[in-house]
Amino acid sequence: MRILWRGDEGYEQARLDVVWHARKPDRYPDGIAFAQGRQDVVDAVRLARERGLKVKARSGGHSWTASSVRDGGLLIDLSGLGAWAVDADAGTAMVEPGAKGRDLNEGLAEHGLFFPTGHCPTIALGGFLLQGGWGWTSRALGPACMSVTAVDVVTADGELVHASETENPDLLWAARGAGSGFFGVVVGYHLRCHPRPASMMRSIYAYSLDEAEELMRWAHAMQPEWPAALELQFLGSFPRNPDASPAAEGDAMIMVIGFALFDSEEESVAALRLLETAPVRDKALVVEACVPSTLDELYELVDSYARPEVAYAGDSLWSDDGADELVPAFLEMVRDMPTRWSYVLWWPWVPQALDGVALSVTGKHYISPFSGWADPADEAEVAAWPGEHMRRLDHLSKGIQLADENLLGRPDARYMTDENAARLEALRATWDPEGRFHSFLFGDARAAAGGATSA
Ligand SMILES: Cc1cc2nc3c(=O)[nH]c(=O)nc-3n(C[C@H](O)[C@H](O)[C@H](O)COP(=O)(O)OP(=O)(O)OC[C@H]3O[C@@H](n4cnc5c(N)ncnc54)[C@H](O)[C@@H]3O)c2cc1C
Numbered sequence: 001m002r003i004l005w006r007g008d009e010g011y012e013q014a015r016l017d018v019v020w021h022a023r024k025p026d027r028y029p030d031g032i033a034f035a036q037g038r039q040d041v042v043d044a045v046r047l048a049r050e051r052g053l054k055v056k057a058r059s060g061g062h063s064w065t066a067s068s069v070r071d072g073g074l075l076i077d078l079s080g081l082g083a084w085a086v087d088a089d090a091g092t093a094m095v096e097p098g099a100k101g102r103d104l105n106e107g108l109a110e111h112g113l114f115f116p117t118g119h120c121p122t123i124a125l126g127g128f129l130l131q132g133g134w135g136w137t138s139r140a141l142g143p144a145c146m147s148v149t150a151v152d153v154v155t156a157d158g159e160l161v162h163a164s165e166t167e168n169p170d171l172l173w174a175a176r177g178a179g180s181g182f183f184g185v186v187v188g189y190h191l192r193c194h195p196r197p198a199s200m201m202r203s204i205y206a207y208s209l210d211e212a213e214e215l216m217r218w219a220h221a222m223q224p225e226w227p228a229a230l231e232l233q234f235l236g237s238f239p240r241n242p243d244a245s246p247a248a249e250g251d252a253m254i255m256v257i258g259f260a261l262f263d264s265e266e267e268s269v270a271a272l273r274l275l276e277t278a279p280v281r282d283k284a285l286v287v288e289a290c291v292p293s294t295l296d297e298l299y300e301l302v303d304s305y306a307r308p309e310v311a312y313a314g315d316s317l318w319s320d321d322g323a324d325e326l327v328p329a330f331l332e333m334v335r336d337m338p339t340r341w342s343y344v345l346w347w348p349w350v351p352q353a354l355d356g357v358a359l360s361v362t363g364k365h366y367i368s369p370f371s372g373w374a375d376p377a378d379e380a381e382v383a384a385w386p387g388e389h390m391r392r393l394d395h396l397s398k399g400i401q402l403a404d405e406n407l408l409g410r411p412d413a414r415y416m417t418d419e420n421a422a423r424l425e426a427l428r429a430t431w432d433p434e435g436r437f438h439s440f441l442f443g444d445a446r447a448a449a450g451g452a453t454s455a
Contacts, residue, residue: 019069022310031075035078045076057075060128082099083095101299114193115193116135129144132359136261139230143177148175149192171184176359180441195263199292235344236253312370317400333389358424360420390406
């Protein structure tokens with residue numbers, strides 16, 4: 001297995017390359033190991049043990065805070081473990097952590113199957129499933145980790161173990177929602193797949209901020225009527241050029257994006273037609289209603305929101321509050337976006353029971369602000385922006401989503417129920433008593449306070 005140690009030729013480029021977007025951390029692992037198979041991961045963890053090094057894994061590098069890149073220790077790059085295999089008769093699949101969502105769904109399509117992968121096509125399943133997995137049709141199917149039936153994990157003592165409901169169930173519990181706080185390296189996920197929706201359609205509307213208040217209040221009032229398989233994203237953003245870069249001119253606006261993934265065209269059309277009932281519909285600046293689509297087109301559409309050549313900071317909140325609180329809060333952020341690459345998402349959610357999994361914070365509404373900057377000189381001014389707004393709105397927040405976590409900037413944010421967070425730490429003490437694995441990336445403040453889960 002190739003390992004680049006700090007000081008080796010190629011180390012610095014590899015350290016930069018493990019992070020998907022352009023905000024590269026000022027943190028330096030002692031070494032980066034490029035695993036090509038399970039045995040390499042076992043060997044890497046054992047080597048780290050021998051040398052007294054901490055360990056952190058990396059699958060697709062899509063963590064906004066680059067939580068896989070730490071000071072010191074061995075970073076195990078799992079992008080070489082990208083295989084998957086389908087059992088079409090059983091409707092199941094086994095995927096390695098470096099596999100990408102779009103590739104998996106392309107393979108499943110041949111068998112009429114589907115999996116709620118992340119909306120962006122290049123997110124690896126490794127980190128996506130660990131943190132919960134808010135994917136395509138998750139409003140109907142649940143967070144993707146609810147469709148994980150078993151995991152294969154390399155533990156702190158360098159052993160490869162299987163965890164299912166009947167074998168090491170605590171380890172499976174933790175792997176379904178602990179995200180960056182997981183105390184092992186997952187080398188295989190066993191998935192329950194779902195029937196592939198026969199009809200895929202999209203609608204897109206753009207509204208000026210003059211219409212935003214009325215639009216958003218209508219959207220909140222309509223929320224109980226939207227079918228679960230209709231996915232809606234309300235995005236505050238600046239107008240984009242055809243190449244997805246922000247247009248130099250034009251005010252911020254609200255994009256209403258509906259994705260319908262149903263069993264029939266009739267159901268898709270009926271669901272998307274609900275968007276035609278907006279009281280401000282006649283004032284829409286852009287209308288693309290009920291356009292037949294493919295999953296590939298839907299991935300590409302979402303992929304254009306955030307670009308790898310741009311640096312980002314993000315944050316999030318789940319809330320059960322109503323329109324009176326959330327609409328002004330959302331619109332204040334949209335009006336305050338610090339750069340033209342920035343955007344703010346409101347995602348109406350259908351809360352589901354989260355039994356038997358570490359994942360434990362959701363709500364009726366998900367709000368997530370992102371600041372983006374193409375010029376590194378802007379970082380000092382805009383990187384703190386999402387966290388500042390989330391701190392201001394803390395009274396509306398039930399907690400964050402680990403997908404868009406900013407624990408580095410807001411180490412006190414609630415990422416699990418107290419009960420689940422305590423259970424996770426108790427399991428860590430059992431499975432990783434020496435603290436071999438780096439946990440959540442809390443940053444200096446909490447680490448200095450000596451928190452058991454500190455970086
Ligand atoms: C453009 C973009 C769009 C996104 N869209 C969505 C979305 O639609 N839905 C959603 O839920 N999330 C979304 N996310 C968030 C993303 O799913 C999470 O950041 C996820 O953790 C990324 O997984 P990764 O393997 O690519 O990241 P990485 O940065 O490689 O890993 C993230 C964390 O998980 C740990 N980790 C990764 N793999 C393993 C493993 N095999 N074993 C142990 N620990 C591991 C790492 O140490 C790190 O702390 C998006 C992110 C981006 C950048």
